[in-house]
Amino acid sequence: MALDRAAQEPGMALSLRSVRKEYGGQVAVDMITLDIAPGEFMTFLGPSGSGKTTTLNMIAGFVQPSAGEIFMGGREISRVPCHKRGIGMVFQNYALFPHMTVEQNVAYPLKQRKVPANVRRERVSAALGLVQLQGMERRRPAQLSGGQQQRVALARALVYRPPVLLMDEPLGALDKRLRETLQFEIKRIHDELGITFVYVTHDQDEALLLSDRIAVFKDGRIEQVGTAEDLYERPATTFVAEFVGDSNVFHGTLAASGTSVRLDDGRELRVPGCGASSAGRGAAVVLRPERARVLVYGEAAQPSCQRLSGVVASVHYMGSARRIEVEIDPRRRMLVKEPADRPSGVHPGDPVDVCWQAEDCAVILSDEGHGTHREPATRRPVSAT
Structure with a gap:
């Protein structure tokens, strides 16, 4: 059931209200509600098939929602044709006209809007300056690199x-360095223009770099x-913890004290206090690999350090960091990332301890008891040091 228009958040560039899309009985987008502020850089992040591109296409008008409403600037546009929404769109495959020059490609939307020729020239020149393509007006797409085509x-x-x-x-079609x-460049252009950007990617690093906010x-x-x-x-949620960056996730049950989580094998991990009232609830302990350290087995650590013993499974030099996998038991491996300039002194097969502080963990609580690990209803925010 669509939300009443009077209930829309005022002053938003875009608002989605209970938006749903089905294809032949299969749900592609399920009851999404989201507000995007004017001038915001919002990124839709997720794996293939998660619904992010379908949601973008509904905003663009290429796809009609099965239910719900979409507002732009306070105006309901769910059934407005795409060419009447006035929304800009950039695709992965560039979608340039091969028979047109750079100047003609850029001028095309203005020509369709019957903008006078002298104004078209001024705007095209300004747009090409913005993307740093001055002097390439007469070239055709085939004469440009992939990065230059995307700038056009x-x-x-x-x-x-x-x-x-x-x-x-x-x-997505560009090599790593050019990307x-x-x-x-995209971030610079957004900052310079101050218009609302909605960006779809499956690249976590790209999302973290560009965005004001991210919808996973x-x-x-x-x-x-x-x-x-x-x-x-x-x-x-544990999905967010595992999809956005690397993480070590331990599942268990919050102990009666509210300050530790009991794992399947009976071990307890100290965590920031979650309150005794949450005792017995399923809990996931999330530890980012750069917050942990690998110590030679038996090496002294701070008394407050949480430690698990294991054997080094692999060590990989990654340039700025060293990636160390430690086998804690036959069912579990922990990932540790240490600065590459810090001598690790460990090699595959070495017995070691993995050490971290309880305050460096995040705790995700679920509604159910131990063993279910359904989507959590609450979380315990933790500021890592």
């Missing part, structure tokens, strides 16, 4: 000054919306 597509989407720009995996360069999608639903720091430091 971005200029074409911005030339008519849309209030909202949608981008669907725009850098990283264009990420900073899974199975057609939004798991969590927040800043990069919110998602990384205070994940609301």
Whole structure:
């Protein structure tokens, strides 16, 4: 049932209210409600098939929602044709006209809107300057690199000054170095123009770098919306904890004291206090690998240190960091990331201890008791040091 229009959040660039999309009885997007502020850089992050691109296409008008409403600037647009929404769009495959020059491609949206020729020239020149393609006006797409073609597509989407720009995996076809360069260019352009960007990606690092806020999608639903720091430091679900960056996740039951979690094998991990009233609830302990240290077996550590013993399974040099996997038992491995300039002194087969502070963990509580681990209703925010 659609939410009453009077209940829409005022002043939002985009609002989605209980939006749902079905294809032949299969639910692709399931009752999504989301507000995006004017000038915000919002990223839809999730694995393939999670519903992020379908949601973007419903905002663009390429796909009609099965239920719910979409508002732009307070105006309901759910049934407005895509060409009347005035939304800019950038695709992964550029979608440039091969027979047109760069200048003609960028000018095309203005020509369709019957903008006078002298104004078109000024706006095209400004748009090409924004994406740093001055002097390439006469070239055709085939004469450009992939990065240059994507800049043309971005200029074409911005030339008519849309209030909202949608981008669907725009850098997915580019190599790593070029993709990283264009990420900073996109962020610069957003900061310079101040318009609303909605960006789809499955690249976690890209989302963390670019976004004001991120909506994490899974199975057609939004798991969590927040800043990069919110998602990384205070994940609301184990899916978010495991999808956004690397993590070590331990499942168990919150003990009676509310300050430890009992694992399946009977071991207890100290955690920040969750309150005795939550005792008995299923709990997931999340530890980011850079918050842990590997100590030579028996090496002294701070008294407050939580430690698990194991054997080094692998050590990989990654440039800025060293990635160490430690087998705690036949069913569990822990990942530790240490700065590469810190001598580790450990090798595969060495007995070691993995050490960390309880305050460096996040605790995710579920509604059910031990063993169920359904989506948590609450979380315990923890500021890691």
